[in-house]
Amino acid sequence: MNPHLQQPTSLFFVTKSICQHRHLIWQMSKREVVGRYRGSLLGLAWSFFNPILMLSVYTFVFSVVFKARWGAGGADGSESKTSFALTLFIGLIVYSLFSECVSRAPSLIVSNVSYVKKVIFPLEVLPVIALASSFFHMMISIFVWLIATLFLGGSLHWSGLLLPLILLPLMIGTLGIAWFLASIGVFVRDVGQTIGIILTVMMFMSPIFFPLSAIPEKFQFAISLNPLTFFIEQSRHLLIWGGTPDWIALASYLVGSLLTAWAGFWWFQKTRKGFADVI
Numbered sequence: 001m002n003p004h005l006q007q008p009t010s011l012f013f014v015t016k017s018i019c020q021h022r023h024l025i026w027q028m029s030k031r032e033v034v035g036r037y038r039g040s041l042l043g044l045a046w047s048f049f050n051p052i053l054m055l056s057v058y059t060f061v062f063s064v065v066f067k068a069r070w071g072a073g074g075a076d077g078s079e080s081k082t083s084f085a086l087t088l089f090i091g092l093i094v095y096s097l098f099s100e101c102v103s104r105a106p107s108l109i110v111s112n113v114s115y116v117k118k119v120i121f122p123l124e125v126l127p128v129i130a131l132a133s134s135f136f137h138m139m140i141s142i143f144v145w146l147i148a149t150l151f152l153g154g155s156l157h158w159s160g161l162l163l164p165l166i167l168l169p170l171m172i173g174t175l176g177i178a179w180f181l182a183s184i185g186v187f188v189r190d191v192g193q194t195i196g197i198i199l200t201v202m203m204f205m206s207p208i209f210f211p212l213s214a215i216p217e218k219f220q221f222a223i224s225l226n227p228l229t230f231f232i233e234q235s236r237h238l239l240i241w242g243g244t245p246d247w248i249a250l251a252s253y254l255v256g257s258l259l260t261a262w263a264g265f266w267w268f269q270k271t272r273k274g275f276a277d278v279i
Helices: 009-021 020-036 043-065 076-105 113-117 125-153 157-185 191-204 215-224 228-241 247-278
Strands: none
Touching: 009 076, 009 125, 009 247, 020 043, 020 125, 043 076, 043 125, 076 125, 076 191, 076 215, 076 228, 113 125, 113 247, 125 157, 157 191, 157 228, 157 247, 191 215, 215 228, 228 247
């Protein structure tokens, strides 16, 4: 009997699969990160330069050209620009963790045809590898933010150590979406272009470049419907202002993320038996 006819769909199974194949995930994640910069002159150094460059561009456009301000600054506005840069960067870090994994998800299966043909290869770990790669770049960006904060005379708060608790539900939910999109991408090749548009909308409909309080009250609910809004706001609350998490909301998002992960994995397992036929 073909083992793909009956695929386990529980989160316990995928957790067990991740643990069993942790060495495979580690090796493939490392190969993917290194392979992205293979052949380039600067190599892995690009993982540092990219967030710095994007931070500089966005800060210039919004704080100099559009004269956006997050909070009160000095008479010359320099303090506001510094605060804006660091605050904006947190939003970009959270968004990038989500968007990098989700944007790659539709092509994970179709770009690894050789793995589909191998019955023993655990296809369910491909989205995990993509998430691990995104996590690596997020950690680099956080390191850049910490250095920039200290260099610019900002303050680091102990509450920042709770950031993993904020990002955990986001990563779990992102993994569920990645499983779903990886499957859909096999059967509907246009999904990749569609996801690019949706991610752009989500970027500008989340409080990355502006505080949620700056939005007219009648539109704040619409912005809050974007799941990234909570994680961006809470990450800033911990890192910038030294606050504590909204534990009730965090628990609600964790439950929602687990349900999303289960639904995405269930769909992936139910449809994977047709991957070989389509590809």
